[in-house]
Amino acid sequence: MTAGTDSPQAYQDGLLPGTRRALMHRVAVEQAAGRAPSVSAALVRDGRMVWNGSASMVEGHAPDAGTQYRIGSITKTFVAVLVMRLRDEGRLELTDPIGVHLGGLSVPGVTVGQLLAHTAGLASETPGPWWERTPGELRPELADILGPAPVKHPAGRRHHYSNPGFALLGALVEEVRGRSWGEVLQEEVLDPLGMDRTSLRPQPPAAGGFAVHPLADAMVPEAVQQTGRMAPAGELWSTTADLSRWAAFLAAGHDGVLAAGTLADMRESAAPADTSQPDGGYGLGLQLLRRNGWALAGHTGSMPGFLAALWVSTERRSAGIALANCTSGPAVSDLAVDLMRIADEAEPPFPAPWQPAEDLDPALVELTGPWYWGTAGFLLRVVGGQPELRRMGGQGRGTRFHVEPDGTWTGLEGYYAGETLRVVRRADGSVGHLDLGSFVFTREPYDPQAPVPGGFPGWH
Template sequence: MTTPQEDLLPGTRRALLRRIALAQAEGRAPSLVAAVARDGRAVWHGARTSVEGHGPDEHVQYRVGSITKTFTAVLVLRLRDEGALDLGDPLEKHLPGTGAGEATIADLLAHTSGLAAESPAPWWERTPGSLRPELADVLGEQPLLHPVGRRFHYSNPGYTVLGALVEKLRGEPWEEVLRGDVLEPLGLDRTSARPRAPHAGGWAVHPWADVLLPEPTEDLGRMAPAGQLWSTTGDLARFAVFLARGDDRVLSAETVREMRTPAAPAEASDVLDGSAYGLGLQIRRQDGRLLVGHSGSLPGFLANLTISVEDDVAAVVLANCTSGPQLSDVGADLVRIVADAEPRIPDPWRPMSEVDASTLEVAGPWYWGTYAFAVRLSADEGVSLEPLSGSGRRSRFTANGDGTWTGREGYYAGELLKAVRRADGTVSHLDLGSFVFTRRPYDEEASAPGGVDPEGWRGIG
């Protein structure tokens, strides 16, 4: 029987091991563990440690910090999909009296709520959660630092509020809802709010000497939905597969795609480094790849989860030190190593199982003015519109069941595409958000706004 370690070529496995060995040695981490998932399952696990003869495996827990936020976001999106809330709902509708009630659920998920980055002193990551028993203790007397919805400002209290929202609407503690709604369906039995053996201890490494200091491990209390979880590379590799593909027991593929879509306005620095934030997921472009996932840190621990959906490769990296290795770079490198050394083999082309004749009728070239586009039908993508040259507007569309389609992405997201028919039932032109697409440039037989010069096309002489 083939083991996961044998799913990658020896040269690829050695390159992965070398990368985490460099990260552990140069970052001076007491231990560092990593996993790679491809084609929907884990295919590699590696570990480096300062303790001779002890190599943590994929079942050893590490604290994962803000990767917890992605789990909390999944719970909120489940509530939305069930109809318990709308992302446009103001917080006040569900949790009145917080002082941040004008922020929407989407604002909280995307860190555009205007809330502070941290809770009031003392430093919440190194003090017991019992010091902040109520939401008011987490949010402080003036919760909002910025206008709601205007800028991205990462907020740990914002995800505490989302955890409280989950508890209010579910009628159970956040931890119990997480277990029943996400962890058990996905088989993440080594992910928990409190450490369960075997687990790593958290350490601070002196910046100028090779000596260690143990870090305290605090129960974060109310702040738990922002950073409490402990997990393993094995569990997080399975979670990464879910975030790339969806799982109808938890969230559909369409909803996890929504999580991976930028939702926060980019600031100047974000534009320069190619980063953005979705609904509980960080998004960045690195070395030409679009990567999604989340990083995490708490005193004593660092964590990173990185996914390239296009390559169908994900990486998880965990370390038990407060600072040191740049795990976001390590995660991106692990994805790159696998994707470049062993590129994804495309699935076999297969024809569509069925197609409606009226839909097939709109396939082919169309012109928006003089710009050439094509409507394509495919088994994988459904209906798509794309320019025939250059990098113009493109989008995929979802059928509405009435002969119209709604854009799923890009410029035409949410816009209605419909075929306008003549009296005899043949297609005259396409209407896309009021834009007219014709079979010929400025087709005089179609309803081109402004009309077409009766003398037609001509040269200059």
């Protein structure tokens, strides 16, 4: 096994030697404990890969950051971006029934958004035989991947992961764009992001996939199948270097590919909570995870002979990536998260320095301070040029707001998300109260001069 920070397979950029060794040690432990032919991993901080390392069973032949692995369901994050590009262009809406765009389906009423969030109620897999291990030519039509009974749950009721659902989304991209989803991906996403080692077919150097016997130190090669219609569910190959670029994009967006605001929408929970996975969730094509007190977004992936994981923390400005070339064994998801944790504990990121806001509207400053909803106290602050209203003491409802061109504010979080706040002024121009979705906020508890519904006789 090759494992060492001084090897050509380990790359560092600005990390302390102790941190680099701890990261490499974690990869080496996972390769050995997981009994994987190889494990390749990378750490991203502030939008760039600052470390990658690998451990291999073959002395002197560990993969580097340019070695391809099959990434399985991380493919879904790429397909989701293609769909969201169409949404942002006005070519479709997430509320559109899929049948508006694709004809001849047995499930025309499920929506684009439900397919992205795996809430359409469709089956997890295709009818037999096992799609990951059989040629895609066996299912030439969309009807073949859905089968005679594709609906397992009422649409919108629960999160139920569906590989065929993402095959429908890939077909949707092809229908709207008029060419294959792989061509669209190359032209609209991979080329602009400089991801020249991500592809539908393996390109040397590429790791071979293996099945490792669970009870004996033996392994055999896994066959690589091209999955045809099911390709949008898990076909892509990539590298730790390319996935580092992808992680940076998922965190911050990229002009001409997808806006940061749209990616923020994708990272929001879009599926009902699954009580069997209290730390997990799903957005729009992105898995969500709570770990170490962090909110993470990304995806895991598996195909015969390969495992993959990519997790992004926008809060900590970091991402972890782990790839392995075996069907099962190493806990690549835990490894990817641990890389972020190790680096964060050893070298916590510096916060951006505080700076005063540019062109701060004096009218916003005038509104800062205490406000009362009935007898409940709230504090209005302006942070980063954006107003936020929070309960005094930190408990209860609160939200940040986006200031609209007409002077109203739109709530961005929780109970008030999407709700409108209006600043109501008196005849002399002074501020009388705030109206937040019909709730009246006043400068004093139950201000008798404010239009509190039902009236208030004053304190006595």
